[in-house]
Structure formats: structure tokens, C-alpha cells
Amino acid sequence: MALQATSLLPSALSTSKEAKLSASLKDSSFFGVSFSDYVKADFASSSLKCKKECNSKRAIRAQTIAVATPGVTRSVSEQKKTLREGSVIITGASSGLGLATAKALAETGKWYVIMACRDFLKAERAAKSAGMSKENYTIMHLDLASLDSVRQFVDNFRRSGRPLDVLVCNAAVYQPTARQPSFTAEGFELSVGTNHLGHFLLSRLLLPDLNKSDYPSRRLIIVGSITGNTNTLAGNVPPKANLGDMRGLAGGLNGLNSSAMIDGGDFDGAKAYKDSKVCNMLTMQEFHRRYYEDTGITFASLYPGCIATTGLFREHIPLFRLLFPPFQRFITKGFVSEEDAGKRLAQVVSDPSLTKSGVYWSWNKASASFENQLSQEASDPEKARKIWEISEKLVGLA
Ligand code: NDP
Ligand code: PMR
Numbered sequence: 001m002a003l004q005a006t007s008l009l010p011s012a013l014s015t016s017k018e019a020k021l022s023a024s025l026k027d028s029s030f031f032g033v034s035f036s037d038y039v040k041a042d043f044a045s046s047s048l049k050c051k052k053e054c055n056s057k058r059a060i061r062a063q064t065i066a067v068a069t070p071g072v073t074r075s076v077s078e079q080k081k082t083l084r085e086g087s088v089i090i091t092g093a094s095s096g097l098g099l100a101t102a103k104a105l106a107e108t109g110k111w112y113v114i115m116a117c118r119d120f121l122k123a124e125r126a127a128k129s130a131g132m133s134k135e136n137y138t139i140m141h142l143d144l145a146s147l148d149s150v151r152q153f154v155d156n157f158r159r160s161g162r163p164l165d166v167l168v169c170n171a172a173v174y175q176p177t178a179r180q181p182s183f184t185a186e187g188f189e190l191s192v193g194t195n196h197l198g199h200f201l202l203s204r205l206l207l208p209d210l211n212k213s214d215y216p217s218r219r220l221i222i223v224g225s226i227t228g229n230t231n232t233l234a235g236n237v238p239p240k241a242n243l244g245d246m247r248g249l250a251g252g253l254n255g256l257n258s259s260a261m262i263d264g265g266d267f268d269g270a271k272a273y274k275d276s277k278v279c280n281m282l283t284m285q286e287f288h289r290r291y292y293e294d295t296g297i298t299f300a301s302l303y304p305g306c307i308a309t310t311g312l313f314r315e316h317i318p319l320f321r322l323l324f325p326p327f328q329r330f331i332t333k334g335f336v337s338e339e340d341a342g343k344r345l346a347q348v349v350s351d352p353s354l355t356k357s358g359v360y361w362s363w364n365k366a367s368a369s370f371e372n373q374l375s376q377e378a379s380d381p382e383k384a385r386k387i388w389e390i391s392e393k394l395v396g397l398a
Pocket of ligand 1: 118142172223224225226306
């Protein structure tokens with residue numbers, strides 16, 4: 001049964017101005033698709049389990065570290081023995097979700113944030129205007145579109161002498177209007193090169209540092225998205241993510257002797273972004289399979305909600321940027337503010353109840369976290385293994 005898009009509109013959208021908005025959403029291909037085609041699709045999220053994970057042993061240790069043994073008087077030094085300040089690297093912390101997460105963690109006083117950013121001045125201004133206190137953060141240069149920069153960042157971080165307790169791979173670029181691909185320093189298509197390959201190298205290089213940490217709960221978090229998951233309505237908006245047989249990735253995504261797209265097809269910036277998010281979610285699971293048992297590190301991904309106001313949409317046409325926030329706020333109801341999304345990611349960094357590894361976290365309407373289900377492609381272990389193996393060759397690890 002094909003529902004009409006207008007039947008989904010709240011009654012508040014009855015003014016002529018808002019009626020125009022709904023009409024344009026319904027009829028135009030401005031959002032990349034006719035809206036009425038997509039209201040037919042099922043909300044896969046309604047069938048998702050709403051399950052909170054039990055505390056792991058490590059998390060219990062973290063929580064109870066300062067708890068007194070009943071009947072025993074504690075010495076002053078024992079009373080002072082609390083969890084040390086955690087140390088977290090957040091990539092792309094100069095705006096949007098990364099900045100909001102940095103702020104949320106820094107203001108707890110329990111976290112020192114290493115903001116790994118490509119534009120030092122922008123990051124410094126952003127941290128200042130977010131009201132972050134200088135003793136809670138530092139900025140280190142990282143350009144994920146250059147593998148040399150990734151390696152340099154790792155060296156610089158190690159030289160700082162700080163421990164690494166949590167790594168958050170958050171930065172991303174989205175080029176929905178690009179007609180031609182652009183490329184990273186090593187010649188990989190920019191979206192997959194930055195969002196996936198840059199983070200892949202960073203995470204692989206920093207894994208031993210995470211493993212060395214004595215912090216009770218070490219975590220590696222890679223930000224995923226609903227739009228890479230074709231088991232959802234949002235994931236069915238064209239162009240859909242599809243890695244195919246990964247012939248383009250295997251060929252180096254250089255647009256010369258191989259396609260710039262992972263599946264070997266014609267360049268499409270929006271698809272390249274969604275494909276990169278599938279790579280992010282598959283990489284997190286492959287890390288889990290390869291390293292969780294031996295290291296105890298928690299590997300997680302998440303969809304923080306639709307943060308429709310961030311810089312991610314900076315390259316979209318102005319009309320999209322104007323209409324996207326009200327569309328998400330009033331129609332899909334998937335909207336979340338930057339501040340609230342930051343609190344969600346901060347939860348995945350530090351909440352003692354979110355220590356389960358291999359999980360893709362989402363939040364329900366009451367803002368409670370739950371383990372979400374990934375699409376078939378985004379949870380395919382064979383594809384995850386293949387991406388891992390091709391990626392390690394591309395970034396020079398194999
Ligand atoms: P923003 O554009 O606000 O933030 C992206 C960040 O990535 C910026 O700090 C940007 O730096 C940084 N970045 C981009 N390229 C590079 C690079 N080459 N090296 C280092 N840093 C880089 O977008 P969001 O906050 O929305 O995106 C954050 C994450 O959230 C992304 O992974 C995105 O996929 C994910 N996400 C976003 C959703 C949304 O609705 N907005 C929904 C689901 C997931 P600079 O400031 O210098 O440009
Ligand atoms: Mg989408 C429940 C419905 C839902 C949700 C949660 C999102 C999230 N979107 C939904 C539905 C729709 N969107 C529908 C029905 C349409 C067609 C009108 C639509 C269109 C659309 C466009 C054109 N949506 C978009 C775009 C983008 O350019 C954004 C994108 O894909 O960026 C990669 C986007 C998004 N919608 C979302 C979210 C979270 C995005 C940002 C994507 C991301 O960061 O992964």
C-alpha cells in the first residue's frame with residue numbers, strides 16, 4: 001500500500017508556507033528522490049531489539065575502584081585512589097559531532113581530549129567558542145587525506161607521552177554535488193580515502209597504544225550511519241550504498257586505471273560517502289573479530305541520529321541546507337541537535353554500561369541507547385575481511 005507523503009505530515013504543516021515545503025518534498029527530486037516512493041518502505045528500526053548490554057568485568061572494575069570494603073576503614077591514600085583522567089583522541093573535533101563530543105567529555109573533568117584536526121586555527125577557535133577549558137584539551141594536526149600526515153600524527157602523539165584510552169574515528173567528508181572525483185595525497189578517491197582509509201591506518205597504528213593503556217575500559221569507536229544501512233528507510237534513498245565485488249577498491253580508487261568507486265562504477269559523491277560508512281561499520285566488526293578476545297578492547301560503531309545542522313552538508317546546494325533540518329525535525333523525526341548527539345557519542349566513549357564490543361549503537365525516541373542491527377552488507381564477515389585485506393595493502397601495512 002502506497003501511503004501519500006502528505007499523510008505523514010503533522011497537522012502543524014498546514015500553513016501555506018509549510019504546505020509548499022511538503023509539496024516540494026513530495027514531488028521534487030530535490031532530496032535526491034521522490035518522497036512518496038520512500039514512505040512505502042518499512043522502518044526497519046521498529047523491529048529492532050531494544051537491548052542494553054550488561055557491564056563487562058572491566059567496567060565493573062572501573063565503577064568499583066573507589067568503593068570501600070564494608071566494615072574496613074580506608075586510609076586517606078586509598079580514599080583518593082580514584083579512576084585516573086581518561087585520554088581520548090577524537091578526529092574531526094573542529095566542528096559538529098566531534099566538537100560536541102569533545103566538549104561533553106572535557107566538561108566532565110574526567111577526560112583529556114586530543115582534538116585531531118586538519119585546521120589548527122579553526123579547531124582552536126571552535127574549542128574556545130564551545131567554552132572548553134584549556135587544561136582539558138590539546139589540538140594535534142591530523143589530515144586524514146594524507147597517509148603521511150596520519151603516520152606523523154601517530155609519532156607526535158607518542159612523543160607527547162600521553163596514554164591512549166579511547167580513539168574516536170569521527171571525521172568525514174561528504175561531496176554530494178561533486179561531478180568529478182577528487183583525491184587524497186596518495187590518489188584515493190577523497191571520501192573513501194579520508195573516511196575509511198585514513199581512519200583504517202590511524203586505528204591500526206594506534207591499536208598497540210590502546211592495548212598498552214591501563215585504563216579499565218579501552219575503546220575504539222568508528223562513527224557509522226543509517227544511510228549506509230539498506231535495512232532502513234534512510235538507507236534506501238538513492239544512491240544506495242553498495243560495495244559490489246570491490247574491484248574499484250582493489251584497483252586503488254584512483255580514477256585512472258581503476259574506478260574511483262569501490263564497486264567499480266561511475267563516480268557518485270553521495271554513494272562514495274555511504275560506501276565509506278559501510279567500510280567504517282565493517283572495519284569495526286573486523287577489529288572486533290580479530291582483536292577483542294586477545295586485547296579486551298571494546299570496538300563499537302554508532303548512528304548518533306540525524307544531526308542536520310552540521311558542516312557535513314556544507315557542499316550541498318543552499319536549498320538543501322535550508323530544508324534538510326526542518327525535514328528531519330518535523331517529518332522523519334530523526335533530527336538530533338549537535339549537543340545531544342555529542343552526549344550520545346560521549347556515552348559510547350565513557351559509559352560503563354556500553355562496554356560490549358562489536359556493537360552498532362543507536363538511540364530510540366526516548367534517547368535510550370540500544371544495539372541496532374546492521375544491513376546484510378554492513379554485517380557481511382566476508383566483505384569485512386576483504387576490505388581489511390585490500391585496505392592494508394593500500395595504506396602500506398601489508
Ligand atoms: P562536520 O562536517 O561538522 O565534521 C566533520 C569533521 O571532519 C570536521 O571537523 C572536519 O574538519 C573533519 N575532517 C574532514 N576531512 C578531514 C581530514 N582530511 N582530516 C581531518 N579531519 C577532517 O560533520 P559531522 O559532525 O556531521 O560528522 C561527524 C561524523 O558523524 C562523520 O563521521 C559523519 O559521517 C557522521 N554522521 C553524521 C550525521 C549527520 O547527520 N550529520 C549522521 C550520521 C553520521 P574541518 O572542520 O577542518 O572541515
Ligand atoms: Mg535522509 C526516517 C527517515 C530518514 C532518516 C532518519 C534520514 C536520515 N533520512 C530519512 C529519510 C529520507 N531522507 C527520505 C524519505 C528522503 C527522500 C526525500 C531523504 C533524503 C535525503 C537526502 C537527499 N536524506 C539525506 C540526504 C542527504 O544528502 C543526507 C545524506 O545521505 O548524507 C550522506 C541525508 C540523510 N538522511 C538521514 C541522515 C542521517 C542523513 C545524513 C547522512 C549521514 O551522515 O549519513
